[in-house]
Amino acid sequence: MSSSPATTALAQTGSPLPWLPPGAGAPAAAAPAAATVSIDSVLQGLSVQAWYEHFDYDLSLAGGHGSATGDDSRVVIDYRRQFALTPWLDLHLSDRFDDTGLLDGPSFAQGSFTAHGAVNSLREAYVAVRLTDGASPLFIDAGRINVRNGVGSGYNPTDYFKTDAVLSSTTFDPNALREDRLGVVAAQAQQIAPWGAWSLTLAPRLASPISADALQQKRAPFYLGLDRTNGESAALLKVSPQINQAMSADVLVFAQQAHAVQLGLDLSALLSSSVVANAEISVGRQTLLPGPGDSAEKQAWTARSAVNITWTTPQGIDLTVENLFVGDGLNGGQASAWSRASSASAQQRYAALVEQRSDSQEPLGRFGAFARIGWRDAFAHRGLSLSAFVLADESDGSLLWQASASQSLGHWTVGATGGAFSGPRVSEFGSNPLRVYFTMHVARTF
């Protein structure tokens, strides 16, 4: 047992804790927080953001010639709030309003975050009722609910309500897309018991399913997107038993009108004091993506999975690597065949496939990989967050990468993000006319 430098210094100075200013402690720091309580209580949950966006396009990938660059601006008003109306009744609201085009941006906007103009995303609006108390409380939710599942980092095959649900975003980060998307209009029951929990979500059909063409069309600013989220009736049963402290599991059964039932399993385990492993798998009959020579649709039992490991270094850096498998995606032979198909109709069919998989947030290729690095309070600098990810389609050799930095300054945040799509011209990411993007933003959060 040895004496620390701190102890020695204390003994030498003979004064109490010379590293602290006089009067250091909670009361002095608590005062400014108290002064902001009134404004916080009114505007709590509101974030107002101003964005500058820069895009570089390769127009030859969209049937044109040459390249184009564009600068654009965006204002985002983001609001998330939970109101406790009574001890047993809560109201949840989550909305995002984007207005772009305040600068003279490019008229060609394919592949960018959103089309020009105002877009409102009503992400959530629902009431949550606590029906019973005690050891096994029962809850009923009703309204537009963002039902998210999955333990994957770059891909979530058991996140069944993600299809076509993103109206607007300022990033291609899969995690952020989960946060920005529209919820599904549903009724949900959940019970939490000593053995674990179960939930049942029932989503009715409220509109005709959206067509591929309609997905690209500009809508009225306050379009609700029910054809995106509730184009088909769906039901999801989730059971989450308590296994042990080191491992957890969710078992899911998802049924959707005109689609085969899917079975899902999410597993999460602590491997050591610094390593967490996750595995996510969904199994069911799927329509296999075709090669250029396939005319008839083929269906087969197949699996989709994401398996990852996250290591937290002693410096607090989180490193995640993830393996992706999509049994209905294009294999290497099919991807190669598409790259050799030179007819205009083949190119159009391929572009439609890429668009459809992008909108449904499903990888195009059968094999993929994802890696992320994140560092909160980077370089021991409080409020500085650094992150980067790369998403690779191993079937066609294309990839998407993005790097971000942000600095939090109390209620203010400034940040910058850059990214690029690269790969062969006929590939999941290489075919995107958007080649490079860069954004900067400043946000005021209440």
Place this chain on the structure above:
Amino acid sequence: MRKTLILAMIAAMASPAAPAAPALPDPQALLQSADAVRNPQGSFSTEITLNEYRQRHLIATSSLVVYSQPSPDSGQYNNLIKFTQPVDDAGKLMLRNGIDLWLFDPVSSASIRISPQARLLGQASNGDVMSTVWAKDYAATLTGDASVADGDGVSHPCRALHLVAQRPDVTYQAIDLWLDQATSAPVRAEYRTQEGRLLKTAYFRHFETVLGVTRPTETVIIDGLNPDWVTVMDSSHIVARTMPASWFQRSYLGRFAGDAG
């Protein structure tokens, strides 16, 4: 020879017993006494403010509410932490049941498993703010007596203990701990790696009577490598309370609404 032996036996029986050496205190019992000073009995909640200083300048403030409930299985505390400051973290929840550690972010409505090494509180470790029973996690040995200065510069006659972690997932693998001889209150602690490298030095101070026992309400944590990096952790509004067991399940995190929920 036989006569000599009998006389010796009689002499031994007649002589007064040799004075016994003062019994050394049981180090594990001392640790339990220190735990009783650090933590109220039963379930309780407390508000914690973390002020982080570098070179004597305040650089960050975080506020949390910690809900602690003894686990019926292990006797160790289950902890649910609600972040209230800074605004970027407000509403986030961290749940710890033994080695089970979860972070819930209201923005994504997702609970993700994190490792004990994950950092969310600046220089403070997750274990610094959570209620823990040292006697459950560590084996203690008595290393001597010493006069030790507390965080206010006042010397205390102390018992010195060396604690060795009994599980790999605890925040600190070894602790050198000085307890006030009269009260068993912690005066100073040095948190170390398994190899003995100093990670942090903690001074316990601002003793107040809370729920019937005089307890430290402030801990000053000094970084082992950079003594100019100091975190002051203040506890307030320590309230004994009953809480539903469901609060400490990961599936409940999305439903938790603090005292209302």
